[in-house]
Amino acid sequence: MxxxxxxxxxxxxxxxxxxxxxxxxxxxxxxxxxxxxxxxxxxxxxxxxxxxxxxxxxxxxxxxxxxxxxxxxxxxxxxxxxxxxxxxxxxxxxxxxxxxxxxxxxxxxxxxxxxxxxxxxxxxxxxxxxxxxxxxxxxxxxxxxxxxxxxxxxxxxxxxxxxxxxxxxALPPAGPVAQPRTPPPVPAGLPWGVAVTAVGLAVEAFAADRAVSSPGPEVPMPGSLDGLGPGVVGGWLLIALGLGLAGPGLVHLCGLLLAMGRPGALRLLSGRALREEAPRVGHSLGMLCAVVAGALATARLYGSAGGPPAGPLTLLGAAVVVVCAVAGALSAAAEFRAARASATAGLRRLGVPRGTLRAAAALRVAALAAVLVPSAWLIAELAALPLAR
Known part of the structure; x- marks a missing residue:
């Protein structure tokens, strides 16, 4: 009630x-x-x-x-x-x-x-x-x-x-967060995410190789849900899980790249914000990266194999995945904005123009795209390779 x-x-x-x-x-x-x-x-x-x-x-x-x-x-x-x-x-x-x-x-x-x-x-x-x-x-x-x-x-x-x-x-963050000069800690999930993604790619490649080499019908990818066995599905789930685990580390890496060298105030502000909020928004962005990788892999397989059109249940499942990934990324953006509200208000009281804050937000988006889009493309190529033979 x-x-x-x-x-x-x-x-x-x-x-x-x-x-x-x-x-x-x-x-x-x-x-x-x-x-x-x-x-x-x-x-x-x-x-x-x-x-x-x-x-x-x-x-x-x-x-x-x-x-x-x-x-x-x-x-x-x-x-x-x-x-x-x-x-x-x-x-x-x-x-x-x-x-x-x-x-x-x-x-x-x-x-x-x-x-x-x-x-x-x-x-x-x-x-x-x-x-x-x-x-x-x-x-x-x-x-x-x-x-x-x-x-x-x-x-x-x-x-x-x-x-x-x-x-x-709700748990308090680890480390002396009260000291403003302490750099944000590096998320510990990046090595685990890379490892899980590699295992998922290996499982998918092994399952696809067995399905193609075994007697019987070929793996109809793309096609209906009947053609792909549990191994390929499990491999794709492991890939998505790995990218979700690696998401905070990738966002933190974006913040480090922005702050490399001798950054100005704009790059320093954007990089610090990304590093601080990486644990909060990284998982949703990692899942969005996984969905983009899956879409790229499916597009390549459809273009190379020229398979039959997907059925209504396949389209419904794909729509659920895409909508959930996009809505999760938007929710993460809203959470990021709410978490940075006090810092933004403090900067406004110090006289920082709104244009500078908008430029910092655009720079954060550009840095995320520069890291996540190539990562999604690489995972898509690796995932589509065993099924495109």
């Missing part, structure tokens, strides 16, 4: 983020139900059903990451005197954020169920009735225990990720 009352106090931007979280969770729930429908309608093809279910983990991971990023920017996770009065202090704010996120995702999944049932049995003689029936496995009764279990996955995963993200935000 407290979470519902707090939702009423949200600003339109916070409500819009919650609406996007609900919509993305509903789309993920629809994809999970479609995988279940295919498995029930085609019991003789368990490998394809497993591959379709594993492909749902890609939009699920994107939705969970965006839900955690949105939870960090919610007004309900900020300490308030009124919340302390009712016993909701900083230690219980993660539980409040988890419940609020689970509620939004549950609403989206609850709306996905009647939409799935209607498209599965209620199209009649519509032009797309046959295709929808084949994709969603019409004609077989769904096990409702499995339906409830699958629809509970997005709210549960998003709630757990939101609680962890909110708790990490």
């Amino acid at each position: 407290l979470a519902l009352r707090l939702v009423r106090t949200f600003r339109p931007t916070a409500l819009a983020r919650r609406a996007v979280v609900a919509g993305m969770a509903g789309a993920v729930g629809f994809l999970l139900l479609s995988a279940l429908g295919y498995a029930v309608a085609h019991p003789e093809r368990p490998d394809v059903a497993l591959s379709r279910l594993l492909w749902c983990t890609v939009p699920l991971a994107a939705c969970v990451q965006f839900a955690a990023a949105a939870a960090r920017t919610d007004p309900c996770v900020r300490p308030r005197e009124g919340l302390d009065a009712v016993g909701v202090g900083p230690a219980r704010l993660p539980l409040l954020a988890a419940f609020s996120t689970a509620l939004s995702c549950a609403v989206g999944c609850a709306l996905a169920l009647p939409a799935f049932v209607h498209l599965r049995v209620g199209l009649g003689d519509a032009p797309l009735a046959g295709a929808a029936a084949e994709l969603l496995g019409a004609g077989r009764e769904l096990p409702w225990a499995a339906v409830v279990t699958l629809l509970a996955v997005p709210p549960s995963a998003a709630a757990g990720a939101s609680a962890v993200a909110t708790r990490l935000r």
Whole structure:
């Protein structure tokens, strides 16, 4: 009840983020139900059903990451005197954020169920009735225990990720932050992110090599979800996880590059801001880099292979990933702006012109693009190489 009352106090931007979280969770729930429908309608093809279910983990991971990023920017996770009065202090704010996120995702999944049932049995003689029936496995009764279990996955995963993200935000930063001359610490996730990305590339290359060299149909990449096995899906998930872990380190590297040599006031201000806020916005930018790399790899594979057009479920999953990545980056930008509000106000009181602050923001964006875009292009080339043979 407290979470519902707090939702009423949200600003339109916070409500819009919650609406996007609900919509993305509903789309993920629809994809999970479609995988279940295919498995029930085609019991003789368990490998394809497993591959379709594993492909749902890609939009699920994107939705969970965006839900955690949105939870960090919610007004309900900020300490308030009124919340302390009712016993909701900083230690219980993660539980409040988890419940609020689970509620939004549950609403989206609850709306996905009647939409799935209607498209599965209620199209009649519509032009797309046959295709929808084949994709969603019409004609077989769904096990409702499995339906409830699958629809509970997005709210549960998003709630757990939101609680962890909110708790990490509430923890005091390590090191003597109170000394203004101490440089921001280097994020420790860059080596781990590089290692996980390398493992993901190796797993994808090994799985693609086995799929191509083994007897049977070739790996239809691009194509339907039936062609790529669990190894390729797992490799792509590891690549995205690695880039997400390496994101804060890459943002910190952008700040170091801006401050190299003998920087002026503009470069020094921009580099310092990037280094200070790298742990806050790096993960979302790393996931956006992973999505850009996946889009570049898919575009190259479509251009080289000339495969069939993607199906509606593939397009829905891709739309979920893209929307979650872009919305997560926008949420990170809003969090960055809120975190720098006091510093910006102090600079304004010192007489710094607004044009200088805008130039510093543009310089930060240019530095991020100069580092993240080549990184995404390199990962895309490496990821597409095993599948383009």
